[in-house]
Amino acid sequence: MPSEQKLGSAIVDTVFANMVSSQNESSLLSSEGDSQRTQYPYVTGTSVIGIKYKDGILMAADMGGSYGSTIRYKSVERLKQVGKHSLIGASGEISDFQEILRYLDELILHDSMWDDGNSLGPKEVHNYLTRVLYNRRNKFDPLWNSLVLGGVKNGQKYLGSVSMIGVHFEDDHVATGFGNHLARPILREEWREDLTFEEGVKLLEKCMRNLLYRDRSAVNKLQIAKITEEGLTISQPYSLKTFWNFAAFKNPTVGAEGSW
Amino acid sequence: MQMTTIIQMSKQTVNTSKLENPHSVLQPKISLLFYHFSDLKFLPIVSPLHKLYLKMSNEAMDVPKTGFSFDLCRRNEMLTKKGLKSPGYLKTGTTIVGLIFENGVILGADTRATEGPIVADKNCEKIHYMAPNIYCCGAGTAADTEAVTDNISSQLKLHRYHTGRESRVVTALTLLKSHLFRYQGHVSAALVLGGVDVTGPHLHTIYPHGSTDTLPFATMGSGSLAAMAIFESEYREGLTRDEGVNLVTKAICSGIFNDLGSGSNVDVCVIEKGKKEYLRNHLTPNPRTYISSKGYTFSKKTEVLLTKITPLKELVDVVPVGGDAMEE
Numbered sequence: 001m002p003s004e005q006k007l008g009s010a011i012v013d014t015v016f017a018n019m020v021s022s023q024n025e026s027s028l029l030s031s032e033g034d035s036q037r038t039q040y041p042y043v044t045g046t047s048v049i050g051i052k053y054k055d056g057i058l059m060a061a062d063m064g065g066s067y068g069s070t071i072r073y074k075s076v077e078r079l080k081q082v083g084k085h086s087l088i089g090a091s092g093e094i095s096d097f098q099e100i101l102r103y104l105d106e107l108i109l110h111d112s113m114w115d116d117g118n119s120l121g122p123k124e125v126h127n128y129l130t131r132v133l134y135n136r137r138n139k140f141d142p143l144w145n146s147l148v149l150g151g152v153k154n155g156q157k158y159l160g161s162v163s164m165i166g167v168h169f170e171d172d173h174v175a176t177g178f179g180n181h182l183a184r185p186i187l188r189e190e191w192r193e194d195l196t197f198e199e200g201v202k203l204l205e206k207c208m209r210n211l212l213y214r215d216r217s218a219v220n221k222l223q224i225a226k227i228t229e230e231g232l233t234i235s236q237p238y239s240l241k242t243f244w245n246f247a248a249f250k251n252p253t254v255g256a257e258g259s260w
Numbered sequence: 261m262q263m264t265t266i267i268q269m270s271k272q273t274v275n276t277s278k279l280e281n282p283h284s285v286l287q288p289k290i291s292l293l294f295y296h297f298s299d300l301k302f303l304p305i306v307s308p309l310h311k312l313y314l315k316m317s318n319e320a321m322d323v324p325k326t327g328f329s330f331d332l333c334r335r336n337e338m339l340t341k342k343g344l345k346s347p348g349y350l351k352t353g354t355t356i357v358g359l360i361f362e363n364g365v366i367l368g369a370d371t372r373a374t375e376g377p378i379v380a381d382k383n384c385e386k387i388h389y390m391a392p393n394i395y396c397c398g399a400g401t402a403a404d405t406e407a408v409t410d411n412i413s414s415q416l417k418l419h420r421y422h423t424g425r426e427s428r429v430v431t432a433l434t435l436l437k438s439h440l441f442r443y444q445g446h447v448s449a450a451l452v453l454g455g456v457d458v459t460g461p462h463l464h465t466i467y468p469h470g471s472t473d474t475l476p477f478a479t480m481g482s483g484s485l486a487a488m489a490i491f492e493s494e495y496r497e498g499l500t501r502d503e504g505v506n507l508v509t510k511a512i513c514s515g516i517f518n519d520l521g522s523g524s525n526v527d528v529c530v531i532e533k534g535k536k537e538y539l540r541n542h543l544t545p546n547p548r549t550y551i552s553s554k555g556y557t558f559s560k561k562t563e564v565l566l567t568k569i570t571p572l573k574e575l576v577d578v579v580p581v582g583g584d585a586m587e588e
Contacts, residue, residue, distance in 0.1 A: 182488070
């Protein structure tokens with residue numbers, strides 16, 4: 001009957017109006033009740049560089065954790081193993097990286113509990129990370145990291161990257177942060193399919209030295225990690241040699257003493 | 261139609277010629293309230309020219325003040341806040357580099373000039389002449405780099421006539437940095453200045469606010485990081501001319517291919533003691549491919565590509581039922 005219908009619709013309307021008004025009061029971007037959202041990073045790591053080489057993946061990252069403009073921590077390990085086949089390197093907020101490591105730990109644990117002789121490879125882990133990061137970004141609460149994921153499974157090399165908004169791709173050489181601007185041109189020029197281990201390390205060191213000169217949050221203490229079909233090794237921390245003996249550095253005002 | 265707005269002016273009458281520092285004269289304060297079309301004196305003041313008319317009517321023309329007049333900045337800011345789009349400008353969005361080799365200086369630049377996302381000039385010249393032995397690459401606003409380098413080039417020429425000697429790089433450096441500092445960064449010109457004079461080869465970078473650096477190798481512009489990556493990994497002192505030109509070309513190519521603001525061709529300029537070589541379009545790594553040699557012809561009428569006639573077939577046989585089908 002028309003009168004009943006009208007009443008029903010009136011109830012629906014008022015309920016809807018209430019919902020809308022309460023939504024407007026605590027709107028999607030209000031900060032009163034949502035103080036848990038990540039607004040900006042605090043302790044950050046700088047770039048990570050990864051390349052594919054003949055036998056697997058090589059990754060390099062320095063060990064600095066900057067707190068704003070001070071270099072607060074100088075022994076942060078930003079390259080970690082994930083399961084049997086993968087290696088993850090992270091730049092960005094260190095606490096979010098530690099949270100991601102806990103998620104990955106749980107993932108690997110559940111996978112090994114199946115006890116089926118199969119284990120998650122780098123492609124699967126990369127996909128998992130992409131989903132996690134993208135969904136967090138959709139909730140306006142991102143994990144403030146750019147990750148590099150590499151590994152070898154069944155002879156297949158894999159190297160991929162995910163950013164904090166969920167942009168992911170797979171490539172022969174990846175870099176995060178400042179490495180995008182300073183390392184990528186060198187890698188595009190000099191990367192080859194059949195790099196040996198020594199050549200790969202030299203290439204990574206070239207890029208890391210560049211970053212050391214031109215990135216203000218870089219520290220001269222880095223680790224290089226290698227992952228192949230056999231397994232994973234992360235090197236001991238070491239530092240790079242730098243060169244400062246240019247004539248123009250030593251005497252910039254030659255021929256015009258007193259100028260600046 | 262009469263617009264009912266009158267200008268109210270309060271002007272402090274200070275005689276500028278007696279003051280030591282004419283910069284300290286307070287500008288007439290104008291509050292826009294009403295104006296009448298009929299009276300020229302009461303038009304809304306929106307340019308220094310109108311102010312000049314007013315000044316002329318009230319006091320004798322004195323020496324125009326030097327330096328940048330910041331009077332209109334507050335008004336411009338207010339207009340931008342209200343939503344007025346300020347006119348765009350041609351930026352170079354560039355890769356420019358310089359390095360010192362064993363006998364002199366080599367400068368390099370790409371040739372793309374951008375206007376926002378559009379490439380305005382595919383083959384512009386970014387290496388500007390300053391003196392026979394000094395050249396300057398410019399990044400930033402194209403008009404600013406052109407004007408500034410032309411201006412200082414003229415001043416250097418006059419100085420050469422005055423002194424009878426070859427210009428020195430530090431002279432050009434000091435003239436450029438004083439000019440840019442006086443304009444407090446509003447002249448958006450980032451320069452790589454290089455040359456060889458009696459004291460040897462010199463290479464300097466000059467930033468829009470007026471600070472300078474003396475360097476063995478330098479890069480500026482949006483592609484500076486890509487080019488610097490190449491320089492930092494491969495530069496050493498005592499390069500030969502060919503090695504230097506190759507390294508500069510490599511660095512500019514790195515900027516062209518890895519930076520969106522740089523592109524097209526590579527210009528190189530080699531300056532040595534007593535001679536210089538300006539290699540315009542030394543390398544053209546972006547040629548136009550797939551050009552039809554016969555050209556394109558377009559017919560003047562609509563071309564018929566295909567004629568196909570499909571007769572309409574009835575899918576459903578309409579059987580008229582006794583009586584109207586629409587009745588209930």
